[in-house]
Amino acid sequence: MRDAQAFYRRSISDPDGFWGEQAQLIDWHVPPKQVLAQSNPPFRRWFVGGETNLCHNAVDRHLAERGEQPALIYLSTETGEERYYTFTELHREVNRCAAVLRSLGVDKGERVVIYMPMIAEAVISMLACARLGAVHSVVFGGFAAHNLALRIDDAKPCLLICADAGMRGGRAVPYKHLVDDAIAQAKCPPAHVLIVDRGLDPEMQWRHGRDVDYRDLREQFSDAQVPITWLESNEPSYILYTSGTTGKPKGIQRDVGGYAVALAASMKHIYNAQPGETMFTTSDIGWVVGHSYIVYGPLIHGMASIVYEGLPIRPDPGVWWKIVQDHQVSTMFSSPTAIRVLKKQDPAWLKKYDLSSLRYLFLAGEPLDEPTSRWITDGLGVPVLDHYWQTETGWAMLTLLPGIEHQPVKFGSPGFPAYGFNIKVVNELTGQECGAGEKGVLTVVPPLPPGCLSTVWGDDERYVNSYFGQFEHELLYFSSDWALRDADGYYFILGRSDDVINTAGHRLGTREIEEALQAHPALAEVAVVGVHDEVKGQVPVGFCVVKDPALIASAAGRAELEQSCIAKVTELLGPVAKPHRLHFVVALPKTRSGKLLRRSIQALAEGRETGDLSTLDDPNALEEIRRAVAQ
Numbered sequence: 001m002r003d004a005q006a007f008y009r010r011s012i013s014d015p016d017g018f019w020g021e022q023a024q025l026i027d028w029h030v031p032p033k034q035v036l037a038q039s040n041p042p043f044r045r046w047f048v049g050g051e052t053n054l055c056h057n058a059v060d061r062h063l064a065e066r067g068e069q070p071a072l073i074y075l076s077t078e079t080g081e082e083r084y085y086t087f088t089e090l091h092r093e094v095n096r097c098a099a100v101l102r103s104l105g106v107d108k109g110e111r112v113v114i115y116m117p118m119i120a121e122a123v124i125s126m127l128a129c130a131r132l133g134a135v136h137s138v139v140f141g142g143f144a145a146h147n148l149a150l151r152i153d154d155a156k157p158c159l160l161i162c163a164d165a166g167m168r169g170g171r172a173v174p175y176k177h178l179v180d181d182a183i184a185q186a187k188c189p190p191a192h193v194l195i196v197d198r199g200l201d202p203e204m205q206w207r208h209g210r211d212v213d214y215r216d217l218r219e220q221f222s223d224a225q226v227p228i229t230w231l232e233s234n235e236p237s238y239i240l241y242t243s244g245t246t247g248k249p250k251g252i253q254r255d256v257g258g259y260a261v262a263l264a265a266s267m268k269h270i271y272n273a274q275p276g277e278t279m280f281t282t283s284d285i286g287w288v289v290g291h292s293y294i295v296y297g298p299l300i301h302g303m304a305s306i307v308y309e310g311l312p313i314r315p316d317p318g319v320w321w322k323i324v325q326d327h328q329v330s331t332m333f334s335s336p337t338a339i340r341v342l343k344k345q346d347p348a349w350l351k352k353y354d355l356s357s358l359r360y361l362f363l364a365g366e367p368l369d370e371p372t373s374r375w376i377t378d379g380l381g382v383p384v385l386d387h388y389w390q391t392e393t394g395w396a397m398l399t400l401l402p403g404i405e406h407q408p409v410k411f412g413s414p415g416f417p418a419y420g421f422n423i424k425v426v427n428e429l430t431g432q433e434c435g436a437g438e439k440g441v442l443t444v445v446p447p448l449p450p451g452c453l454s455t456v457w458g459d460d461e462r463y464v465n466s467y468f469g470q471f472e473h474e475l476l477y478f479s480s481d482w483a484l485r486d487a488d489g490y491y492f493i494l495g496r497s498d499d500v501i502n503t504a505g506h507r508l509g510t511r512e513i514e515e516a517l518q519a520h521p522a523l524a525e526v527a528v529v530g531v532h533d534e535v536k537g538q539v540p541v542g543f544c545v546v547k548d549p550a551l552i553a554s555a556a557g558r559a560e561l562e563q564s565c566i567a568k569v570t571e572l573l574g575p576v577a578k579p580h581r582l583h584f585v586v587a588l589p590k591t592r593s594g595k596l597l598r599r600s601i602q603a604l605a606e607g608r609e610t611g612d613l614s615t616l617d618d619p620n621a622l623e624e625i626r627r628a629v630a631q
């Protein structure tokens with residue numbers, strides 16, 4: 001075993017040597033002339049002059065060695081469909097799709113918006129764009145027409161690819177219908193809409209001259225061979241929009257060579273996965289996790305990747321573990337929210353299937369509370385590794401490195417800075433570095449390593465101001481996350497710095513109070529927000545989902561539980577963090593990617609109207625908050 005600390009140190013002290021070696025993990029059409037160029041910080045360019053292509057690395061380069069091995073495994077528990085593609089079959093499909101796109105005018109540098117449910121064609125169209133050197137922008141299917149229109153106007157695509165509908169919880173969710181609405185609102189609509197018609201929406205309307213049927217065109221290009229378009233390493237590969245502090249979404253722009261190298265390296269050092277194995281990432285291709293670890297990461301590494309359309313508890317809460325057993329999954333990647341959903345079910349489901357192929361479960365996207373982490377670790381009997389990253393970084397910033405060295409898990413911590421990330425926890429006002437155990441904001445000293453955003457699409461100024469403009473004296477990438485490093489060097493993420501609660505002059509992270517509440521055995525899930533208070537400025541108010549609704553069936557039961565939960569917080573964090581009120585609800589309002597709609601909860605708790613709700617998963621959950629507050 002190698003030494004993870006030495007590996008990390010070298011990545012910071014000798015980035016040229018370190019990343020020059022990692023660059024050999026991918027194929028280059030023309031090798032890079034220079035590993036790192038940073039004449040204009042915070043901009044930087046990786047692998048300058050190198051020419052490569054994401055589709056070549058994900059598909060073509062595996063044909064000789066593993067052409068007959070599985071590449072894509074498509075499973076839908078919604079429609080019952082299962083489809084398997086070897087690398088050779090995937091290559092054929094991607095070529096056909098690339099030929100279709102080319103016939104519709106897609107070329108190098110053109111943008112293509114992909115608005116699709118979790119079907120194989122979604123992945124195939126991303127790879128086809130990459131093959132042509134076109135820039136895809138996948139928009140999550142849960143976004144409403146207005147959000148889609150905003151993204152269309154920013155990316156100005158020549159083509160939009162969609163399906164008629166997705167399926168969720170047994171119901172068809174129309175997509176094309178929303179596309180029609182979005183295009184009606186957009187100022188820069190695409191010339192064509194390419195539709196994968198699954199036959200799920202009999203009401204779908206076709207717009208003559210604009211809408212094109214993918215199946216028809218695909219038939220015309222059955223033996224098409226579309227040559228790879230080689231791109232300079234720093235040309236854009238894709239745009240992925242993420243929410244900022246303003247209403248206008250930020251188009252995170254990723255490069256080609258740096259991204260491919262970062263993903264290839266992560267598959268080895270972080271996920272400790274082997275080519276030929278199977279990875280199951282339960283995200284959606286509309287999120288960064290889906291881009292990096294459903295599509296590009298596993299395929300670049302020569303692994304099979306599972307594309308799953310369905311819920312974790314349908315047809316029953318064992319469905320994921322059956323997939324692991326049936327497809328010999330070695331590496332799984334999910335989110336804490338999903339595990340908390342499973343935690344409400346009978347733990348016997350975790351033992352029903354043979355999970356001997358599974359080596360790791362990785363979790364990311366939100367804080368992983370210790371009780372949930374312990375529950376799933378004990379239940380599965382494999383290491384559960386929390387790791388921390390953002391849409392902007394494209395891969396993990398804080399993680400353990402099982403591919404380099406076995407490092408013990410510390411519950412509640414995503415581990416140490418990943419190689420390439422020179423992380424500093426600093427005081428959010430002064431930029432002064434914090435000592436061990438001291439809370440500050442997590443920042444990264446530039447250059448950002450390969451794989452991280454190159455800029456904000458079409459807006460270099462916004463890239464500089466939003467991410468590097470916090471301190472006058474030093475350029476630091478500002479994550480907006482509270483963090484601390486303990487005496488052993490493990491980092492802890494303490495919630496968003498923009499969700500801070502200031503109560504009577506004391507700053508409290510909502511995450512800290514949530515963790516304390518989660519330690520109460522009666523609670524399944526909680527959200528804490530800061531609510532305006534005349535005397536103290538803000539007070540924490542909690543919304544809690546109970547495991548057993550019988551506990552709160554009566555007013556007396558609710559009052560008793562509220563007191564005992566508040567006592568738990570006082571016990572763990574002291575009276576300063578004591579919630580002012582706790583409301584008990586059946587579910588918490590979340591986005592369809594599982595993030596809590598904290599600002600909307602806070603607005604309702606303060607008697608204000610909610611903001612943008614287009615990403616809301618279950619409207620009833622928000623209504624419940626409204627009712628709870630009104631009582």
Ligand code: AMP
Nearest residue numbers: 364365366367387388389390391414493
């Ligand atoms: P997104 O860009 O939507 O993936 O969200 C990134 C944000 O999710 C980060 O800034 C953190 O606030 C949060 N996050 C992601 N991973 C973790 C983690 N492992 N622990 C705590 N928070 C996380």
